[in-house]
Amino acid sequence: MAAPSAAGPSAPAGVARPPPPRPGGARAWLRASLFGSPSSAAATLLLLAGLAWLLPRALDWLLFRAVFRADYEACRALEYTGACWGFVAEKHRLVLFGRYPWGEHWRPLLATLILVATLALSGHPRAWRRGLLAVWAVALAAFVLLMRGGVLGLSRVESGSWGGLPLTIILTVVAMAASLPLGIGLALGRRSRLPLLRAVSTLYIELVRGVPLITVLFVASFLFPLLLPAGLRLDALGRVALGMTLFQAAYMAEVVRAGLQALPRGQGEAAAALGLSTWQAQRRVILPQALLLVIPNFVNSLLSTFLDTSLVTVVSIYDLTGALRLALGDPLWRNFFLEGYLFVAAIYFTCCLAMSRYSRWLEGRLSSGRRR
Amino acid sequence: MAEPIIQLTGVNKWFGSFHVLRDVDLSVAAGERIVVCGPSGSGKSTLIRCINGLEEHQEGRIVVDGVELTDELGSVDRVRREVGMVFQQWNLFPHLTALENLTLAPTQVLKLPRAEAEERAREQLRRVHIERHADKYPGQLSGGEQQRVAIARALCMQPRIMLFDEPTSALDPEMVKEVLDAMLELAQGGMTMLVVTHEMGFARSVADRVVFMDQGRIVEQKAPREFFGNPEHERTRDFLAKVLPR
Numbered sequence: 127m128a129a130p131s132a133a134g135p136s137a138p139a140g141v142a143r144p145p146p147p148r149p150g151g152a153r154a155w156l157r158a159s160l161f162g163s164p165s166s167a168a169a170t171l172l173l174l175a176g177l178a179w180l181l182p183r184a185l186d187w188l189l190f191r192a193v194f195r196a197d198y199e200a201c202r203a204l205e206y207t208g209a210c211w212g213f214v215a216e217k218h219r220l221v222l223f224g225r226y227p228w229g230e231h232w233r234p235l236l237a238t239l240i241l242v243a244t245l246a247l248s249g250h251p252r253a254w255r256r257g258l259l260a261v262w263a264v265a266l267a268a269f270v271l272l273m274r275g276g277v278l279g280l281s282r283v284e285s286g287s288w289g290g291l292p293l294t295i296i297l298t299v300v301a302m303a304a305s306l307p308l309g310i311g312l313a314l315g316r317r318s319r320l321p322l323l324r325a326v327s328t329l330y331i332e333l334v335r336g337v338p339l340i341t342v343l344f345v346a347s348f349l350f351p352l353l354l355p356a357g358l359r360l361d362a363l364g365r366v367a368l369g370m371t372l373f374q375a376a377y378m379a380e381v382v383r384a385g386l387q388a389l390p391r392g393q394g395e396a397a398a399a400l401g402l403s404t405w406q407a408q409r410r411v412i413l414p415q416a417l418l419l420v421i422p423n424f425v426n427s428l429l430s431t432f433l434d435t436s437l438v439t440v441v442s443i444y445d446l447t448g449a450l451r452l453a454l455g456d457p458l459w460r461n462f463f464l465e466g467y468l469f470v471a472a473i474y475f476t477c478c479l480a481m482s483r484y485s486r487w488l489e490g491r492l493s494s495g496r497r498r
Numbered sequence: 499m500a501e502p503i504i505q506l507t508g509v510n511k512w513f514g515s516f517h518v519l520r521d522v523d524l525s526v527a528a529g530e531r532i533v534v535c536g537p538s539g540s541g542k543s544t545l546i547r548c549i550n551g552l553e554e555h556q557e558g559r560i561v562v563d564g565v566e567l568t569d570e571l572g573s574v575d576r577v578r579r580e581v582g583m584v585f586q587q588w589n590l591f592p593h594l595t596a597l598e599n600l601t602l603a604p605t606q607v608l609k610l611p612r613a614e615a616e617e618r619a620r621e622q623l624r625r626v627h628i629e630r631h632a633d634k635y636p637g638q639l640s641g642g643e644q645q646r647v648a649i650a651r652a653l654c655m656q657p658r659i660m661l662f663d664e665p666t667s668a669l670d671p672e673m674v675k676e677v678l679d680a681m682l683e684l685a686q687g688g689m690t691m692l693v694v695t696h697e698m699g700f701a702r703s704v705a706d707r708v709v710f711m712d713q714g715r716i717v718e719q720k721a722p723r724e725f726f727g728n729p730e731h732e733r734t735r736d737f738l739a740k741v742l743p744r
C-alpha cells in the first residue's frame with residue numbers, strides 16, 4: 127500500500143472534506159439577486175427611485191416636521207404638512223382603555239399585562255402540559271376580577287365601560303380558546319360514521335362559513351337576547367364573545383379536519399386493532415398528532431381573529447378601533463384621524479408581527495422536534 | 499380435532515361492486531401457524547383484516563375464539579381482545595416512545611396500573627431484543643426495530659392469535675431476518691399465527707399449512723412440504739414459479 131505522498135493541501139481522494147467556498151460573498155449575492163437579468167435590474171432601479179422619492183417625504187411628515195406635544199395650536203399651525211402626534215399624546219389612554227374610569231386605568235393595564243404574559247408563557251412547547259390550563263384559569267379570573275372589581279375594595283366597573291386593548295385581547299383569547307373544543311367536536315362530527323351527526327356538523331360548518339362575521343355579530347347582539355332563556359341573560363360583551371366563538375368554531379373545525387386528514391389511515395387502524403375504543407383512539411392517538419400538525423394554522427387563525435375583533439365596534443363594543451373612534455369624537459382633535467389610525471395600526475401590526483414570527487419559530491421547532 | 503379457534507364459513511365481501519372475497523372457508527386450530535400467500539390483489543389483506551373486524555364481511559360467518567363477528571355492539575371488541583395485528587407499515591404511534599406505544603392499550607383498554615403495564619411492556623421488548631430502545635421515539639429507530647416494537651406492542655395485550663400482514667415487505671433486506679426471527683420465536687412459543695407473506699423460506703420452515711389465494715378465493719391449502727413439492731393447481735404453479743428462487 128502506497129503511503130500518502132505529502133501532508134499537503136490536497137487531501138487523498140475519497141476522504142471527506144469541507145465543500146469549496148461559495149464564490150464572491152455579499153457583493154456577488156447583491157449582483158445575482160438584484161441585477162441578475164435586464165428586467166430584474168430595471169425593477170431594482172425603479173424600486174430604488176420610488177424609495178428615494180417616497181422616503182424623505184415620509185420621514186419629513188412622520189418625524190421631522192411632526193409635533194409630538196399635546197399642543198392643539200401647534201398641530202393646527204402645521205396645516206397637515208407634518209404629523210400631529212399630539213393627538214396620540216393627548217388621547218392614548220382613551221384609545222388604549224376606552225371609557226374605563228380614568229382614575230382606574232392601572233386596572234386594565236395590569237389585566238392586559240397579565241393576559242400578555244400568560245400568552246407568552248403558553249407559547250413555548252415546554253409549557254404545553256395540563257398545568258397550563260390551571261394557569262389560564264387563574265389568569266382569566268384575575269383579568270375579570272381586576273376589570274370588573276366590586277371586591278377587595280375595587281370599585282365596580284360594568285363590562286359596558288370596558289374598552290380598548292384589553293377588550294381586543296380578551297375577545298381574541300376567549301374566541302380562540304372556546305372555539306377550539308367546539309371546532310374539534312365539529313371536525314370529528316364531520317368525519318363521524320353516524321349520518322345524522324355528520325350532516326349536522328357539515329351543515330353548521332358550511333352555514334357559518336358562508337356568512338360574514340358582521341352578520342353573526344348582529345345576530346349575537348340583537349337576536350340572542352330574544353332566543354336565550356331568561357336565566358341565561360348575557361351582557362352585550364358576553365353575547366359578542368359567544369357570537370365570535372360560534373363563528374370561529376366553524377373555521378377551527380376546518381383547521382382540525384385538515385390535521386385529521388393528514389394522518390395516515392394506519393394510525394386509526396393500529397389503535398382499533400389494539401382494542402382502543404373510537405374515543406380512546408381519537409383522544410390518545412389521532413388528536414395529539416393532528417393538533418400538533420395544525421399548530422401553524424392555528425396561529426394563523428389567531429392572527430385573523432385578533433384583527434377581526436375590530437368588527438365588534440358595529441355593535442357598540444369599544445375595542446381598540448372603537449375606542450379610537452371615541453377619541454376622534456372630540457371636535458377639537460377629530461381632524462387628526464390619520465395619526466390616530468396609524469397609532470392603532472402600529473399596535474395591531476406589532477402584535478401580528480410578533481405572532482407571525484412566533485409561528486415561524488414554532489414551525490421550525492416542531493418539524494425538527496418530530497425527527498428527534 | 500379440537501374446536502377451531504378461527505372458523506370462516508362461506509365468507510363473501512364486496513368493495514362496492516368488486517367481489518373481493520368469494521366463498522371463503524377457513525378453519526384454524528389453536529396453535530396452528532398458517533401462511534397466506536397469493537398474487538397481489540388476491541384479497542389476502544382483506545381476509546385477515548376481516549378476522550379482527552378492520553373490514554366488515556357481508557355474507558357468511560366468522561367466529562373467533564367462540565365469538566361471532568356481527569353488527570352487534572361489542573362483538574368486535576371481544577374479538578380484538580384475543581387478536582393482535584402487525585401491519586406492513588408497522589403503524590407505530592410517532593408521538594409516543596416505544597415504551598409508551600406498548601403501554602397505551604394495556605392502560606387504556608385493560609385498565610392496568612401504569613407500573614404493571616410498564617413491566618409487561620419491558621418484558622415484551624426484551625423478548626424481541628429491543629429493550630435498550632424503550633425510551634426512543636419510532637422516528638429514531640430503524641425499520642426492523644420499529645417492526646419488532648410493533649410486534650411487542652401487539653403482544654402486550656396477550657392475544658391468543660396474531661395476524662401479520664406482510665410484516666417484512668417494507669423492510670430493507672438486511673432487516674428482514676431480525677423480524678422473521680422474532681416471529682419464529684413467537685411460533686415456537688405456541689402462538690396461533692396467520693401470516694400473509696412472500697417469504698417462502700419462512701413458510702417452509704414455520705408454517706403448519708400454506709393457504710394460497712387467487713382472485714378472492716382460497717385455491718388450495720396444504721402442508722408446506724406438499725404445497726411446494728406438489729402444487730395441484732395451475733395458478734399455484736405459476737405463482738410459485740414467480741416467487742421461488744430457482
Ligand SMILES: Nc1ncnc2c1ncn2[C@@H]1O[C@H](COP(=O)(O)OP(=O)(O)OP(=O)(O)O)[C@@H](O)[C@H]1O
Binds near residue numbers: 516540541544
Ligand atoms: N378499501 C378498499 N376499497 C376498494 N377496493 C379495495 C379496498 N381495499 C382493497 N381493495 C381492492 O381489493 C383487492 C384486494 O385487496 P387486498 O389488499 O386484500 O389484496 P392483497 O392480496 O393483500 O394484495 P397485496 O399483495 O398487494 O397486498 C384489490 O384489488 C384492492 O384494490
Ligand SMILES: [Mg+2]
Binds near residue numbers: 542
Ligand atoms: Mg395486502
